[in-house]
Amino acid sequence: MGFWKRNRPPAWLWGVLAGILFLGVGILQGQFGVIWKKAVMICMECIGIG
Amino acid sequence: MKRIRLAVQLFFTIFTNGYAYGYLNGKIYQGALKYACVPGLNCYSCPGAFASCPLGALQALLNQRGFQVPFGMLGFFFLVGSLLGRFVCGWLCPFGLAQDLLHKIPVFRKRKRLPWHHILKYGKYAVLLLFAGIGSVFLFGGFAKVPAFCKYICPSGTLFGAVPLLAANESLRGQIGGLFLWKLGILLFLLLLSVKVYRPFCQYLCPLGAIYGWFNRFSLVQVHWEKQNCTSCGACERACPVALSVREISRSPECIRCGKCIEACPGDCLSFSHGKRPNKIPGDNS
Numbered sequence: 001m002g003f004w005k006r007n008r009p010p011a012w013l014w015g016v017l018a019g020i021l022f023l024g025v026g027i028l029q030g031q032f033g034v035i036w037k038k039a040v041m042i043c044m045e046c047i048g049i050g
Numbered sequence: 051m052k053r054i055r056l057a058v059q060l061f062f063t064i065f066t067n068g069y070a071y072g073y074l075n076g077k078i079y080q081g082a083l084k085y086a087c088v089p090g091l092n093c094y095s096c097p098g099a100f101a102s103c104p105l106g107a108l109q110a111l112l113n114q115r116g117f118q119v120p121f122g123m124l125g126f127f128f129l130v131g132s133l134l135g136r137f138v139c140g141w142l143c144p145f146g147l148a149q150d151l152l153h154k155i156p157v158f159r160k161r162k163r164l165p166w167h168h169i170l171k172y173g174k175y176a177v178l179l180l181f182a183g184i185g186s187v188f189l190f191g192g193f194a195k196v197p198a199f200c201k202y203i204c205p206s207g208t209l210f211g212a213v214p215l216l217a218a219n220e221s222l223r224g225q226i227g228g229l230f231l232w233k234l235g236i237l238l239f240l241l242l243l244s245v246k247v248y249r250p251f252c253q254y255l256c257p258l259g260a261i262y263g264w265f266n267r268f269s270l271v272q273v274h275w276e277k278q279n280c281t282s283c284g285a286c287e288r289a290c291p292v293a294l295s296v297r298e299i300s301r302s303p304e305c306i307r308c309g310k311c312i313e314a315c316p317g318d319c320l321s322f323s324h325g326k327r328p329n330k331i332p333g334d335n336s
Contacts, residue, residue: 022128
């Protein structure tokens with residue numbers, strides 16, 4: 001218990017690991033394809049026309 | 051430090067928005083780099099943008115048919131936020147750079163904050179929830195899904211996306227209407243306010259800052275305070291552009307890690323650190 005308390009990984013590292021896990025799930029679900037499709041067309045809403 | 055930060059801001063803005071063909075022809079980049087996002091607020095409809103905007107990407111996922119947890123962007127925010135926190139705002143955001151440059155114009159008596167700052171600072175969380183979140187899912191399109199933040203607020207999209215695109219593309223110019231004028235009004239208001247107040251959009255409205263601010267308390271990049279060597283001269287507090295006390299610097303969600311406190315400290319008690327445990331705010335037991 002004492003060892004774990006002294007050598008506990010920093011919170012940012014847990015955040016990075018969670019980030020990698022979520023990114024992996026997102027990639028598997030094809031979410032970056034959705035983002036790419038949106039990003040390669042001129043977004044009419046973003047420029048205040050649509 | 052000041053010059054290094056300005057150089058990094060300029061380099062990153064030019065590097066991520068360097069698609070010259072887009073500016074000349076009123077078109078946008080359509081290559082594979084747009085699978086990825088830049089860390090700061092950078093409209094993907096900017097003719098120079100090589101990558102996607104994280105907030106635009108989040109809304110694109112929320113705008114999909116049916117509800118799907120936007121794991122891809124959650125992962126991106128966790129990864130970038132856990133490493134950098136709001137360092138992104140201070141060093142890597144093009145719209146932050148625009149506000150920084152405007153604030154250097156030597157007119158008006160400068161202010162760090164707006165009146166009622168303690169209430170207004172929560173505006174960015176409201177924008178995140180109502181426009182980037184709920185608004186994107188159903189609210190503003192009469193149950194049709196629209197990227198509400200991009201559509202009704204985002205001044206970065208107007209400045210870096212709409213203005214150069216409309217300048218170069220005649221067919222788009224013909225479609226300008228009330229919505230564009232509304233967004234142009236928001237942009238001009240915020241740009242004028244930036245001359246007087248330090249980064250008003252970042253402090254009060256930016257949903258990306260709200261997200262990264264949450265990571266400030268434990269991100270890898272921190273401003274470390276050597277309390278035992280501190281003489282409490284107050285130089286860092288006077289230098290802080292968002293008026294944080296020395297105890298709040300780094301851990302506060304408002305700290306953009308600009309490094310002005312580090313530069314101002316005569317005793318070298320403040321430094322950028324990575325891996326050290328951040329300073330605790332007294333009374334904060336989280």
